[in-house]
Amino acid sequence: MTRFTSSPGVNNRSQADRPIRVAVVGGGIAGVTAAWELRKRLGPEAHILIAEAYDRLGGKLKTVNFANGPVDMGAEAFMGLRQDFVDLVREVGLGDQLRTPSSDRPSGFFVDGKLVDIPRGTLMGIPATGASVAEVVGPEAAARIDAERSGAPMTWEPGQDVSVGQLVEARLGRVVVDRMVTPLLGGVYSTAADDLGVRATIPQLAEVLDERGAGGAEFYLIDVVQQLLDQRAAKAAHTDAGARPPMFYGFESGYRRLIDALRAQSGAEVLYNTGVESIGRNNDGWYLEPIGFVDAVILAAPAPTTSVLLQDVAPVAAEAMRSIDLASSVVVGMRFASAYGIPERSGVLLGPDAPTEAKAFTFSSRKWPHLEQRGGAFVRASFGTFRDPWYVEADDRALVAYALDDLEKITGERKKPEEYFVQRWWGGIPRYGVGYMERINEAFQDVRDIRGLALAGSMLSGVGVPATAATGRAAAAEIAEEMGWNN
Ligand SMILES: Cc1cc2nc3c(=O)[nH]c(=O)nc-3n(C[C@H](O)[C@H](O)[C@H](O)COP(=O)(O)OP(=O)(O)OC[C@H]3O[C@@H](n4cnc5c(N)ncnc54)[C@H](O)[C@@H]3O)c2cc1C
Known part of the structure; x- marks a missing residue:
């Protein structure tokens, strides 16, 4: 040294x-x-x-060599909107390594035993209308969302903070938290919506709540969400479709x-x-x-x-x-000889009421064409959130068994991996x-x-x-x- x-x-x-x-x-x-x-x-x-x-x-960036090529076992993508980072990648000479996900294989939710599309038009899973998320939350919870405006309005003291889960549960009901918001936010933070702050994780929402709440004014959450969705749509309409950056990028070799x-x-x-x-x-x-x-x-x-x-x-x-605090998690990467039975989706997000141990699957070879070209199939199962960190203590065989059982529940296929890698992320992500x-x-x-x-x-x-x-x-x-x- x-x-x-x-x-x-x-x-x-x-x-x-x-x-x-x-x-x-x-x-x-x-x-x-x-x-x-x-x-x-x-x-x-x-x-x-x-x-x-x-x-x-x-x-937390770790690329592992599988028999048919390298695959990321920590972060596997980044947001295409971050032009500063795209520029950095190009500046270091890796522009030709950048890959984009398949555009026609969106991720889904697993609801009542079937895979459904993640509803568009929500703010990190927070809807503005019941109809937009009815397929995921069910008719009763959808009606409760629309009924917000028939109940007492909310107030918000500018500068205050609450957990996202607390806010959404109080205004729109628990089902929306568990089936929409936690799977989406949890996919980023390894933490349920109840343990994440509005200001730190959805700052644009906090900003509008501050504006609306000034002077003790009363309002409804769904109106605030609608305002933000309208702003997003207006911004998108002003950007030429060809000029929009891809949602995500990944690296060919990790x-x-x-x-x-x-x-x-x-x-x-x-x-x-x-x-x-x-x-x-x-x-x-x-x-x-x-x-x-x-x-x-x-x-x-x-x-x-x-x-x-x-x-x-x-x-x-x-x-x-x-x-x-930090949230620990585990990623189990599995390579299969064939893609048979793997859904035509980028992955599936699983909320706390899903009948699975895993909190998400990425069907990596469906998501990334460069991985699909290698043949067979590659799947990543993710386990553990801030509240259930014990998965990092489980042994490899137990974790792989959970992954295969859950995959069978979701796809109806019992698959056997050719090889697997278990990556434990002790204290993987800070809890915002x-x-x-x-x-x-x-x-x-x-x-x-x-x-x-x-x-x-x-x-x-x-x-x-x-x-x-x-x-x-x-x-x-x-x-x-x-x-x-x-x-
Ligand atoms: C499973 C998982 C999936 C993710 N997926 C994505 C994704 O797809 N896209 C995305 O954008 N982000 C993703 N993230 C988030 C992203 O990967 C991390 O936020 C980011 O990589 C963290 O980088 P860092 O440099 O802050 O910390 P770290 O990667 O934690 O690096 C800190 C380093 O400090 C070292 N260290 C600790 N103590 C000491 C010491 N005393 N002396 C010297 N060294 C020390 C550690 O060994 C470590 O190497 C993911 C994170 C995880 C865990």
Whole structure:
């Protein structure tokens, strides 16, 4: 391992004396992107280090080699709307790796023993009319949605926050939460709607609720949802169909290619199996145990670790990070010799009242033409949410058996995989609960004026890969700016 020795007055010394030294703690997408952005800003001489606790980079991005090719076992896609991330992928030379999902195989819900289309025209599963979701929620629950306007209106104090589940249950009924909102939001956050905050997960809804609720005005939730859906439709109508970005992208050879490219182009020295245990400051700059002295540091590890590392230097931020829970999950990837019986859909989302252990299946080879071309079929089963994390403790055979049993319930076919891979994601995704953004703002405020320290990671501004990568770039920009290092 590289060890830096202490040298007096690092920050006062002219940079010509020796190269700038910056450490990035954590080699997930946030950390690796931060290293890449640092290189662009600091130039070729800077000594950039990535300290990674495990023996590989990527964190929640992990590509596994199956007999007929690589497949992602963590994130497998990203939102096409994030042009900044598409540009980054192209800039590192991987534009030709980008793939789009099949357009004619939408995901579905499993309702009363059959697969149905996910209703269009909802706001993360929150409907504006009963008719739009009747097939999924049933006639009684659909009638209850429309009846909202016959009951007492709601009020909303601008700036307040509640859980999405609580809001939707109170206004539209429990069935809408369990059959619509939790499967859709849970697919992103591994957490039920009851444990997710409106402000952190559907900010556009919070914004309109603030507007409508000003001055104690009364209104109905379905009207707010309709307003947002109308705005979305108007925006879409103004965009030329040909100019609309694809909903999602994935990588032909998996996210590994991106991590490899970012690492290589960052020119960073990677310290594998190096968990940073503490950070501290003195006149020499920053001291990281067990690395030594550096001039600046970017913390890009998950929130609980970041909390521990911040406790002496930014106690308010440390407390904010400590309050962030993580949701664990498991992905079981299975390769089958034939696609027989696999539905012609990208996947299926399964709510808490579905008769399955799995919370979702991705029919990967139906979803992605580049995987279908390999022959046979590839399926990913996902288990576990914030409230039922015990799946990560189950053994491989039990998890594969659940996956095959559930697949049989959904498709009527008993299938046997040629090979499988079980990936446990301990603390996979931060829980964006009630009051979450306030805590994140507190953390930012506390760290903002600390010279040579910046934060990055999926706990800051959304769990998606593009948002997370953007935090790495922003952290690198902040460091370069405050240290006066921009190349
Ligand atoms: C199953 C699953 C599926 C997902 N699917 C999608 C998807 O399809 N699309 C999408 O956009 N997003 C998806 N996400 C979300 C996305 O993958 C993550 O939010 C993102 O990859 C997190 O990146 P990160 O760099 O913040 O953290 P991580 O990937 O967690 O990286 C943090 C790194 O820090 C290291 N570390 C921890 N402690 C220390 C220490 N003390 N010292 C040094 N290193 C340390 C860890 O080992 C890890 O490598 C998914 C997530 C999961 C779990």
